[in-house]
Amino acid sequence: MTTTPSRTSRSLRAPGIDRVLMLAVLGLLVLGTLLVWSATSHRDDLTGGDPTAYLRKQLVNVCIGLVLMVVVMATDHRWVRIVAPLVYLASIGGLVLVLTAGTTINGSRSWIDVAGMSIQPSEFAKLAVVIGMALLVAERNEGRRTRVGAIEVVGMLTIAAIPAALILMQPDLGTLLVLSATVFGVLAIAGAPRRWLAFLAAGGLVAAVTVFAGDLLKEYQVDRFLAFTNPDLDPRGAGYNTEQARIAVGNGGLFGQGLFHGSQTRAGFVPEQHTDFIFTVAGEELGMIGAGVLIGLLALVIWRALAISALSTDVFGRVAAAGIACWLGFQAFWNVGMCLGIMPVTGVPLPFVSYGGSSMFAGLLAIGLLQNIHLRATATQPTRYARPLRPGHLVSR
């Protein structure tokens, strides 16, 4: 945000990291941490009387996430390709573990407790699916097969289907929706034939109808969807969340009530305000201006991700970057739309902003990968001579 346009355009072609992306993400992290603090500082029922408890926990999450990001950035891209299948297998393992030994929060079994931390493997699964699909296309493409045909599409869909099925069993509807949109985006960018895309879109529609008509959803999920269409129907039931979210955001006005001074936030009217409904804190306390900046920063991240995709010279970079853009973009849109009452309520965190470790780590790992792709795309030397970057090297720039 602070960079001038001329410098931005220069940095596009300059070798090194994407500074705009970096600054946008850092801006989101700072803003998000403040919002989490504001949403929890008065919640004695959550914090046990320590107003900074969540602030400190979130700072730890951010720090761990940044370290992960730097590690991925500094890794040779060939290593990324080697590690990618392992990441994919690990996330599948995590999802299986969740189903067998997970803890249930808010009606779905999505968490496993590791060393006092609750890990949500489905967050990592999104990244793993993007990398896995990109890798498959890249391997086929570089084997002198340039067209993406039925075999590739089926292969990619298989890669996505396994974690998707596991996530469906939790059930975690929000993650599944984000994953579906991401898979569709990856297929499109990878160059899947149009008839395949049309076929998948139709299939998705049929599946949605079947799920609704066939009682496959849990009752609360249906209620939330229906409440979204008419929130005033039952203000104390399922529509309560979205109604309270809209009141909080509407209460903010143009300039907001000031950080730590939102009356609805203070009173704790909005449920899950530090996680899925964190945007409402921005809406109420920072107003149209602050919430607009937040959306702008998110848009900037997506824009840079798509730009990196276009910039990338190899298939893996192009497809992976676009996949990450689809994932983060769709998730951010859904989350903010949910807080503004234009999307149904399902458990989807706001990337880089919502409280939580898993979502933070997965998001920052994705940013690290984007930077890695950017580094390679803008490197002056041919790919095969590229040296692994060390963190110290980055700082000196």
Next chain:
Amino acid sequence: MRPITTRDPSKERSRLRLIVVRVLVFSLFATLFARLYYLQVVSGDSYRQAAASQSLREVVVQPQRGLIVDDQGRPLVTNRTAWEVSVDRTLLGKLSSHDRSVLLHRLADAVRVPLKRVEQALVTCGDSGSKRGRCWNGSPYQPVPVANDVPQSVALRILEQPEDYPAVVTQQQSVRAYPQPYGVNLADIVGYLSPITAGELERAKKDDDDSVNGASTVGRAGIEEEYDRYLRGRPGYQKVAVDSMGRVLGQEGVDRDHPGDTLVTSIDARVQSVAERALHDAITTARATYDPVTHRNYRADSGAAIVLQAQTGRVVAMASQPTYDPAQWVGGVSSKELARLYSAKAGDPLLARAYQGQFAPGSTWKPIMTVGAFNNDLGPTTRLDCSAGFMVGNRLFHNYESASYGMIDFAKALQISCDTFFYRVGYHFWQKYGQDPTNVHARDPLVSEAKAFGFGRPTGIDVPGEASGRIADRRWKLAYWKSMKGYYCGIDKHPPAGTSAYLKLFAHEFCLEGSYYRAGDAVNFTIGQGDTLVTPLQLARAYAALANGGTLYEPRIAKAIVSPNGKVVKRIEPKIQSRVKDPAHGIAYVTNALLGTAVTGTMAWKMTGFPLDQVHIRSKTGSAEVWGKQSTSWVASYDKNYVVLMMVTQGGTGSGTSGPYVRKIWEALYGVHGSSVDRKDALIPGVVAPDALPSFQSDGSILPPKPRFAGRHGRSQP
């Protein structure tokens, strides 16, 4: 953008698609901006209004208080649900002042509470115009209760007409209920509940104790107070958002309530019922009996009956008269009822005579004196004159009804309750150790023995407010004289007009030598007269020590704390306070001697036909004289298993008034019918009170413990 180097069609396609995705993302985010603008700027005002009309209400779910059950698991105190009407002050504040006054009028009418009280209840304590005891000291977000235990019809009417009663919250609460098995009252043991005071709440907050809140009621007397922290449980706290009409929108932060623990007591409802009835009948009979001394019927204004387990000091039954109905405290006691509860005219019903009343023990004191005498140079071979009278200094002390029995031993003296015999015992020790009446350090073996038997200090029973009694020894006399001499010396020097000659003489003597411990004081002490006072419980506990060979237990009512799911949290074991030293075996002697009281002694005329060969009751009667009042009737009795004690103030002689009813209690305890014993008919299965606890089933039912079959050899032995 970088120039594309290959003419790969798939790459070309993906480039185009990337543009499509960009457009899509842009439009999605543009939608978000538009929606944000619509919510915050276009319709911001209406949302701000909605935000202002919402408020948060703190709902406190009061926990179910723990049950109190007897030794067989019969519920003595339970809970029932009652309707409580409260007012949400946040919403009330949003009404116009006219609407507010209309609402409060309507509400006060509906719940039949004076408008003034409703208004007082709504003021936060400490605010201007708050009235102590009426004001609200709970959370500002919590609805304030204005009427408790309202009839269901009233509660439903308010619930069904929310538009007429905005800001009024009607909900069910759990309040105390007294099922009264076998008609027991138990008020003195159980105590009662009343709303928490500001001071108590403050203390709880300081100690981080979240088991109470501004709307809590806490135990005030008896075991309800003593075991309050176990019984009260933990309230649940919820925050709910309500709209401007008080309709609940949704809830956040639910913190569930936890019911209190169950208290198992050693009280047996059947024995308690028999004891209460016996005491009641003794008093009724006494009131219909002519007193030849005062020439009118006995007033029998108060009394107590106690049954203890002799071997453990556990309380099996304890009754006091006059008493009150514990249920009248439920939902708040009216000022009229309260005035009656505290009035001397109604006999101070709140004073539990059994452990808070202090009385001269009379002749029931003599067994203690006997043990004391045995430990100090007198013994079974001692024979003293039971004459009609005994001169001490210039004063003649009479035997009861001036009877004369000649030279007798301790056993006979106890059985026939000879006063002059014991005067001689007291005089013997006074002469031997304490001839100097001003020496407060003089040895007094009988006073020491009384202290060893636990008199003059609280027994340590597990109810608050116990009286400690008083041993009128030399020290006490000196202290009393010091505190009173200013008053009496004043009367002596400048007698006010109209002072009687008697008072003038008394004041003169008191001023000069009121602190002197004379032979008269010493001999009076031996027969439980004078200034010595005991509580009925102290006496019963001392007799339990006679029964068990000298162990003084702290009497216990509670046996165990059991969690709501039936797990034993804590067993409350009998606690030994001290042991009586008995080197001369005075206790065994007394225990043997007191068997004769019912055969040939003072109790004999009330025990004819009783199977004393099977139930070996030791007893001692007492008729304590009280200056200006009719005598106090005492009977203390025990066997191996139980101590049974009864006393009636202004009730006449020991055996005459209390005797027949003590017998009734013994008959019930052992299943005595006429002169035969049917142990299967005993009140407590197995005769001996069970040591085991009732078992708590998962379905909430409570089964009695297995009876302790004492068998043939378990009978009380001589």
